[in-house]
Amino acid sequence: MNAIIAVIVNVIFALLYAPLIDGVERKIKARVQRRKGPPIQQTWYDILKLFKKEEIMPKDATKSIFVSAPFMAFLSVLIAYLFVPTILPGALYFYGDIIVVIYLLAFSSIVLFLGAFSSGNPYAQVGANREMSLAVMEEILLAFIVGSLAVLNRSLMLNRMFPLEIKVSSIILLAFYLVVMYIASARVPFDIAEAEPEIAEGPFIEYSGKYLAMCKYTIFLKRILLTSLFLNFVLPENVLWRTIGYVIGVVIIPVILAMIEAHMGRMRIDQAVRFMKRLSVIGIFAWVISLFGW
Amino acid sequence: MQDIKRVIEENNGKIVVEHDYFLLVEVSREHVRKLARTLFEAGAYYSTGVGSDERPRNGFFAMYHILNHEESKKYIVLKVEAPEHDLRIPSITPEIEGANWAEREAHDVLGIVFEGHPEPERLILPDDWPEGVYPLRKDFKYNEKVKPVRKEEKFIEREDALVLPLGPFHPTLHEPEYFEIYVDGETIAGARYKGFFIHRGLEKLAEGRLTIHQIPFVAERICGICGYTHMICYCQAVENAIELEVPERAEYIRTLLLEIERIHSHILWFGVVYHLLGFDTGFMHAWRIREKVMDIAEMLTGNRKTYGMSLVGGVRRDIDEDKKEKTLKALREVSQEMKKLFNDVLAMKEILNRIEDVGILPKDRARSIGVVGPVARGSGINTDVRKDHPYAAYKYLDFKVPVYNGCDVLSRYLVRADEIFESIYLIEQVLDQMPGGDIMVERFEVPEFSVGVGATEAPRGEDVHFVITHRGSKVYRWRPRAPTYNNLPSVPVMLEGEHLADAPAIIGSIDPCFSCTDHVTIVDDSTGKILFRGPLEDAIRRLKR
Amino acid sequence: MIPENYIVTIPIVLFIVASLAIVLKKETSVKVSSIISAIGSSTLILVSFIGFMHDIDVKYVIWDANGSSILSSLCTVHIHIDKLSSIFVGLTGIITLLASVYAIKYIEKHKSGYYRLLSFSYPLTVLTMYLLFVSWDLLWLLIFWELLTLFSQFIVVFKGDKEAISGAYQYFTITKACADVLVIALVTLIIIVTGLKTSYDDVSLALWAYFSGNKAIGYLLAILALVGFGAKAGLAPFHTWLPKAHPAAPTHISAILSGLIVKTGVYALMRTFLVFFPTDATIGLIVASFGVLTIIVGNMRALAQDDSKRLLAYSTIGQIGYILLPMGAGIYLMGIGQTLLGGFALVASLYHTINHAFFKSLLFLTSGSILYATGSRDLNIIGGLSKQMPYTAFAALIGALSIAGVPPLNGFVSKWMIYSSLLPSATVISLFGIIALAMSAVTAAYIMKFFTAAFLKPPKVKLDVNEVPGLMSATQIIAAAFCILLGVYPNFIVKVCSDALISLGYPISYESFKILPGVVLPNTAAFMPILVLMAVFLLAPLLGLAVGVDRIDNTWTTGYPRPTSAMTSFGYYKDLREGFSEYYSISKELLAFARRLSSAILRMSSSYEDVSYDLNTMLYGAAVFLVIGIFVILWGVIS
Secondary structure (H helix, E strand, C coil), rough: HHHHHHHHHHHHHHHHHHHHHHHHHHHHHHCCCCCCCEEEEEEEHHHHHHHCCEEEEECCCCCCHHHHHHHHHHHHHHHHHCCCCCCCCCCCCEEEEHHHHHHHHHHHHHHHHHHHHHHHHHHHHHHHHHHHHHHHHHHHHHHHHHHHHHHHHHCCCCHHHCCCCCCCCHHHHHHHHHHHHHHHCCCCCCCCCHHHHHHHHHHHCCCHHHHHHHHHHHHHHHHHHHHHHHHHHCCCCCHHHHHHHHHHHHHHHHHHHHHHHCCCCCCCCCCHHHHHHHHHHHHHHHHHHHHHCC | CCHHHHHHHCCCCEEEECCEEEEEEEEECCCCHHHHHHHHHHHCEEEEEEEEEEHHHCCCCEEEEEEEECCCHHHHHHHHEHHHHCEEECCCCCCCCCCCHHHHHHHHCCEEEECCCCCCCCCCCCCCCCCCCCCCCCCCCCCCCCCCCCCCCCCCCCCEEEEEEECCCCCCCCCCCCEEEEEEEEEEEEEEECCCCCCCCCCHHHHHCCCCCCCHHHHCCCCCCCHHHHHHHHHHHHHHHCCCCCHHHHHHHHHHHHHHHHHHHHHHHHHHHHHCCCCHHHHHHHHHHHHHHHHHHHHHHCCCCCCCECCCCCCCCCCCCCCCHHHHHHHHHHHHHHHHHHHHHHCCHHHHHHHHHCHHHHHHHHHHHHCCCCCHHHHCCCCCHHHHHHHHHHHHEEEECCCCCCCCHHHHHHHHHHHHHHHHHHHHHHHCCCCCCCCCCCCCCCCCCEEEEEEECCEEEEEEEEEEEECCCCEEEEEEHHHHHCCCCCCHHCCCCCEEHHHHHHHCCCCCCHHHHCCEEECCCCCCCCHHHCCCCCCCCCCCC | CHHHHHHHHHHHHHHHHHHHHHHHCCCHHHHHHHHHHHHHHHHHHHHHHHHHHEEEEEEECCCCCCCHHHHHHHHHEEEEEEEHHHHHHHHHHHHHHHHHHHHHHHHHCCCCCCHHHHHHHHHHHHHHHHHHEEEHHHHHHHHHHHHHHHHHHHHHHHHHHHHHHHHHHHHHHHHHHHHHHHHHHHHHHHHHHHHHCCEHHHHHHHHHHHHHHHHHHHHHHHHHHHHHHHHHHCCCCCCCCCCHHHHHHHHHHHHHHHHHHHHHHHHHHHHHHCCCCCCCCCHHHHHHHHHHHHHHHHHHHHHCEHHHHCCCCCCCCCCHHHHHHHHHHHHHHCCCCCCCHHHHHHHHHHHHHHHHHHHHHHHHHHHHHHHHHCCEEEEECCHHHHHHCCHHHHHHHHHHHHHHHHCCHHHHHHHHHHHHHHCCCHHHHHHHHHHHHHHHHHHHHHHHHHHHHHHHHHCCCCCCCCCCCHHHHHHHHHHHHHHHHHCCCCHHHHHHHHHHHHHHCCCCCCHHHHHCCEECCCCCCCCCCCHHHHHHHHHHHHHHHCEEEEEEEEECCECCCCCCCCCHHHHCCCHHHHCCHHHHHHHHHHHHHHHHHHHHHHHHEEEEEEEHHHHHHHHHHHHHHHHHHHHHHHHHHHC
């Protein structure tokens, strides 16, 4: 029963917090640009405003997939929160749950891909194409991380990995994970799929109203999920310290990432693919080290 | 100088007017092509072309081809005439690529048929304009309403690429234009461009309603960024036509304001480019710095942008001495901050990767298309109207013209960066050397039917105005040719084979000012040639992978 | 109750009767043959059920020959259905039932072809496949193996055009060439080891004993068996016939080819490595390595395809890798003592075999429906079919999501089992698991390419298309239903597979899996995780429909009033493929090398042919061979 309550609290926390921290990030970026920036609650206002707007569907679209896709993506990321604790250290653990989390994240990309193509818009097609290429490369990198973690801990259950033991391989894996997390959060230089000046919002171009709100919300939730996963790997088991650490971490990490993002320009998709290919070398290296248990 | 005159006379050209600035050469229809070709080979490039209905005067239609021969520091205007019943002139486009649009425009508005033109398509008139109605003819009233004609448009669908319509409402464009980009995966296989969404019929307006002294204010409103250049260019065209000398102080004031406009235009461009590359922080900082320049302009003229300072014969208002200090101080700050911004950005690898070796325009192609300004200087061509045909106070001032040989977006970037600092240096000289005296010539005669060419170096390149005066303070023909007009045909050339993601940066690298412009071209990527209708249709029909 | 031997015989009779339809006229003969085959397939399902419950053992004696020798083995057809065989027989029954029903309407689209050849060979193909699965004698296995190759080649060549003929030819040659290697392996095996006994029981007993003493020759036999059976399964690097043969065949045949006939190779490999050979870690490693290679080769190639069927054919190759990798890994893990994970891997392998049969045949059936409706396989020009063919689109979506491994469909279950068993082991198997996980992203990518290119993106050429006839649609929906069922209720299949493996003597227990509280097996955690995941699938469309659409407008083309456009199929993932350009160029290099090798062999064989005309040389050569052969036999008999 305890776990169920913890899970419910965690999910609600994630839902409330994800747009809020996005507002904080926007504020930080604005300050770096010497602007005042919108208030922190602005992202929440935006989502609520979108809920009130009308939903328009293009006439070339396939309705069944078009209307389901944003919700599927949203729900699949939300369900991943059942297995990754946020503010309270309780979740539904089971063997192989880390694989399920990876699959759910991949699934959200796949379903957005389907949604984009179901709209029939040429910009959505270009954007979805880029999104899928990025997702495949991210999966390859995540596969190395998951595999190395499994070898390191001789298990595939997340609660055995929260937290990780302090070893050379853990440190390398965590650093590697941070890079992959940055890429998977669709931040500049990797916001290639939605590049506004280039392809006018890409996969989301035909979505409006509640659907667009869901699409954006999914990205915010995904970012917090990845951040929470990282924090779980490093925070101690003691409940009090963990909660304090988590609250600090889940504020500081996005702030740092936002500051990095403000100082970078966008990459091209082929440059990004090549970059991630080179990263996978680190992945192999990390796995080898984990194999020897260092 | 003598050489070029000899070349002209040897090729059946008759020099009828000789100014400091330009030569007006009459040539017959049979010889115009050869003469044009010879002049091109002698180093001139095609600046623009103007069609004119001169039937009330001598019963002929005329086509003026304006070429810029930097070496002899002269504009060479070739005038070819054709009677109304035989309204055909041989096209010089096969000889000089750059004449393409000018001839098509003349056809659109006057009905002159250019024989041998490879692509006699409609250029500036809207799709639903009826055939056979030529708005710039003298018998067409400026406020005449025309009934639109429905036309069935065939939409292109390519078998080997995705057709991506870019515009007229696209986040990357700041004005309505239409680029149809054919994308294979992420590579651009070809591009089609259609413009003139905001053609406002200013030329007809000038002939019909406006006087010679009102046109400067209309000219200033041609562009949202470089309006003052147009104003000056027009004034210079008229002043050249009637051989009017403007007082020195007025020249200096004009120079001062022109350079301020150049600075703010370039900084604006940098902000836009950073935004297109995803680096919004750079965009915000650049525009913040630009505000200081706008404040200077407001202090000097009373307006941030539309200065309203110039008239034929001089400038309208004077500059206070005590504003000098404030101007210099602000410019120093701008210089420092821009230097810092540039250094920071050039250290960012991912930005450099997006603009280096991207959007290549080879030098010879640049010459034959006739590109101007930073686009030309970024491809290794040393051309600048301020040096080649010195106007205003430039003949007294010292400055460098930055030329880079990279032929890519980075080169054009560096050209504009250097120009900002050169402009600041120029302003310092102007404020230092400004003489006293009048700022305006109050009375002057305007003889009828004088031809004048005015040219300035706008932030975007060479801006040319062509004027033929008329009796009673009117204008017989006025043709403003903005620099982007000459630069746009190079965009499809630069786009071919590039990544789709680079398209906004490439289009942006010519600093397009569509308000000034509006015309059309189609290019095929695989052969690199500007395609005309026949080959284009064949290319589309061919089932190739 | 009808005695067992009759039950086993009924399908045989039915299929032979079906083949007699050759006497009828063209299209009718195919239809009749299909209908009767469908009935036969149903009986196969029945046989498999009974066979699973308790083993069936039937002997057909052709004529009585005394003693145990090769001749006597040939005189008796020994049929024994154990749990492993019954799984495969059941698969055969269901898939061929669907294919036969599908064929009834599908055949109408074809204007020409070798109809009678098809109506004759098709039931015989199914028959020989059935007999292959149930025979309990090595020699008869070989005979049915060869017969299967023969008849299946005939059904591949049905269309009679250049593609079909060259495809069938490649299929025949490679499997024949490899089958010849196989023959040598088996013959050697029989002679040396068993002392001329060929029943499975004898073979496994003898080989087990032999192996401990003669590891080297054992490994050699393993490799020969791997190559020989693997070629039929589509194992890399012997897979090259598959992408040529599978697309060329008519759709329901492609479904059977990918869904079942490659499974005969899998079955033979399973029999060999799980039954005949003892559990040896090195063999497991070799099998797993080939499995990983196959995964990489198949999936990477599929990414670059624009032909719907070729894409699916390469996908089959990749998925066979997903079957062989856990098989080898399971053997390896068992060999080094990790029986829990090893058993799990073996169960995963069997489960994936079942899953693949379903979702691959489903996908092929849907691509056949596309071909039926539009006349094209080219993913570049077709598009937007979801509007006009909604049932096919739905079935294809289920198939695509299954193969991508999306929960709660069947592909996810078997893939999850594969990763769970492979990743935690502290050996190179874990690296193989990582590669498999990485490649599953590639799988998702290319199958989404298939689905979106055919059904979602706007068409480049306006096609007037209707939904396929009800009969074809129904088979697709049923296959999709199986995919869903196998995904949301996995315990049943896990139990089936575990029982099958237990019956082969492996120390696995279904109960023991429960200490891995997992997404697959409930009752250990407080909830059933797979149901949670199902919520996503059901809740999302409901929410979507509840929100609805306020208004429909033109597709946004940034203000210029033109119709929308579609991406080309070869434009998909261009940057990704360019990122992997090194991989693709390696395969080009290898291909060039293989070509040089094969031309060298051709030159050698033609020079051999020249020599063969010389009688003296031939006689000397034959004499030498005879001497060697006698020597080998004597040595075997003596030792």
